[in-house]
Amino acid sequence: MEAKNARALRRRTVFAGLLLAAGCFAVVLPTGCGRGQNSGEAGDPGRLKVAYLGLTCEAPIFVAHEKGMFQEEGLDVELVKTDWEGLREGLANGQFDANHTLIMYLLKAIEKNADLKITGGIHTGCLRLQVSTKSDIKSAAELKGKKIGVPTHIGSPPYMFASRVLAANGIDPSVEAKEVTWLAYPPEGIAQAVENGLVDAVATSDPLGTILVGKKLVRTIADQAKDAPYADEFCCATVVSGQLAKKHPKAAAKVTRAMLKGAKWVEENPKAAAEMAVEKKYISASAEINTQALSQLRYTPGVAKCKKSIEQAADEMKKAKLLGGSTDPAALAKRAWLDLDGVTDEWVVALKVETVEGGGRPALLPPGEFAALFDKRKLCCACCCLSE
Numbered sequence: 001m002e003a004k005n006a007r008a009l010r011r012r013t014v015f016a017g018l019l020l021a022a023g024c025f026a027v028v029l030p031t032g033c034g035r036g037q038n039s040g041e042a043g044d045p046g047r048l049k050v051a052y053l054g055l056t057c058e059a060p061i062f063v064a065h066e067k068g069m070f071q072e073e074g075l076d077v078e079l080v081k082t083d084w085e086g087l088r089e090g091l092a093n094g095q096f097d098a099n100h101t102l103i104m105y106l107l108k109a110i111e112k113n114a115d116l117k118i119t120g121g122i123h124t125g126c127l128r129l130q131v132s133t134k135s136d137i138k139s140a141a142e143l144k145g146k147k148i149g150v151p152t153h154i155g156s157p158p159y160m161f162a163s164r165v166l167a168a169n170g171i172d173p174s175v176e177a178k179e180v181t182w183l184a185y186p187p188e189g190i191a192q193a194v195e196n197g198l199v200d201a202v203a204t205s206d207p208l209g210t211i212l213v214g215k216k217l218v219r220t221i222a223d224q225a226k227d228a229p230y231a232d233e234f235c236c237a238t239v240v241s242g243q244l245a246k247k248h249p250k251a252a253a254k255v256t257r258a259m260l261k262g263a264k265w266v267e268e269n270p271k272a273a274a275e276m277a278v279e280k281k282y283i284s285a286s287a288e289i290n291t292q293a294l295s296q297l298r299y300t301p302g303v304a305k306c307k308k309s310i311e312q313a314a315d316e317m318k319k320a321k322l323l324g325g326s327t328d329p330a331a332l333a334k335r336a337w338l339d340l341d342g343v344t345d346e347w348v349v350a351l352k353v354e355t356v357e358g359g360g361r362p363a364l365l366p367p368g369e370f371a372a373l374f375d376k377r378k379l380c381c382a383c384c385c386l387s388e
Contacts, residue, residue, distance in 0.1 A: 045244065047076045047078055048078070049077075049078050049095070049097050050065070050079050050080070050098045050099060052079055053081070053082065053084065053101075056274070056283060056293045056294050057126070057236060058277075059266045059277055059294055059299075060263040060265070060266050061099070063266055063273055064258040064259055064261065067262070075251065077255070080096065088109050091114070091240075092115050093115075093241075097240060097252075097255065098238065098255045098256070098259070100236050100238045100263075101236055101237075101239060102157050103118065103237050104157055104322070106118055106239055107310070107313060107314055107323070108322065110336045111323055117336070117337070117338035118238070118336050119237070119238045119252065119256040119340055120238040120256050120259070120306055121236075121300075121301060121303070121305055121309060122236045122259065122260070122263045122301060123235060123236050123263065124225055124231070124297070125224030125225050125231075126224065126235060127158050127203070127224040127235065128158075128161075128204050128205070128206075128209040128222065129162045129221055130218035130221065131202075132200060132218060135201075137200065140169040140171070140221055143166060143169075143200065144171050144180065146181070146200035146201060147181045147198070147199045147200050147201075148201045149184075149190055149198070150185070151190060151204065151205075152187060154182045156203075158203035159182065159203050160322055161203065161224055163320040164319075166320070167319045168316065172321070173321065190202055190204070190208060191212060191217055194217045201221075206296045206297075207289075212371075213371075214366070214372070215368075225296075229312065232305065233313065234305060234306050234309040237306050238255075238256045238259045240252045249340065250341070252338070252340055256340055256343050257342060260301040260351075261351060263301040265353040266299045268355055268356075268360070270291070270360065270362075271291050271358070271360060272358075274287060274290040275291065275359075277290060286373075289373050289374070291362060292364065292370055295364055303348065307337055310337055311330065311333040313333075314330070314332045314333040315333075317329070
């Protein structure tokens, strides 16, 4: 029994670490992440601390560090692993200087006066709303009165995306309205909930969404990566602490540029980026699984489109009651964004990155074969973003 439980725990932690931006919010606050007495003099930020969670989609951060992109910008950077709550608190109070993460997650924090600034777009989305293959539901408009499962807890990014889709289809997604019933499950329990008919639909992110399709348990009715108006929207964006932005705007621009350059490198070399993340132990998974998961995303860094994505997300979050009743979405979007010197679309377009031989985009496995990678347990075991 102990061996069985150990195997289940290993599989659960690795699977969760690959949930990209699935909203696996933990509750541990950061410790020992402050700059302490090593801060530089005025005008010199000293060593910057770039936070990470250990997610597949954070490849640009790992690339920027391992390929010397931070150094090319003249920065001394330390990568510090944390959890979801620690990330938000650490960026807000200046313990961390930068990261890239979900726009919706950042907007909610900024609404509550977190001192953060979004500075550039990293990659488009991986979130989906899916229904059981046993149901006759064909559109989000038919989900009124239905049960919807979400990974980990209500309030996760998949929940936010699904709420936006429901609101756009005339359904009040708020818990108080009771027009739909939200049910939270551990990520590894979502498939069973669908199979047992406990939910009519699920809000997911990759690779979970693709795995469920591969198991023929669900079909997708809203896909952030493919469906308008979400397909052109950035899911994740670079973010800097408000303190860094105010005290050292040049350093904020440099760390942003390094991450955007990392994103462009990942788009050119997704297989190489995925393998490196595993080799350097940033990611808890096999190289094969991480490569397939990373290759589902599109890294097309940008500035103007990121600003538009923030505005669109804020507006739809307000309609979905994910923001407070008194919040002005346009004002929130304006407060969230920061223009930085040298961080422009023209710079991104002109940016050249290397092409690694054999490191490009592989053929994506059919959903069934992708799901089989997890069934065969071709993965390694380590901590993940669900650690408590």
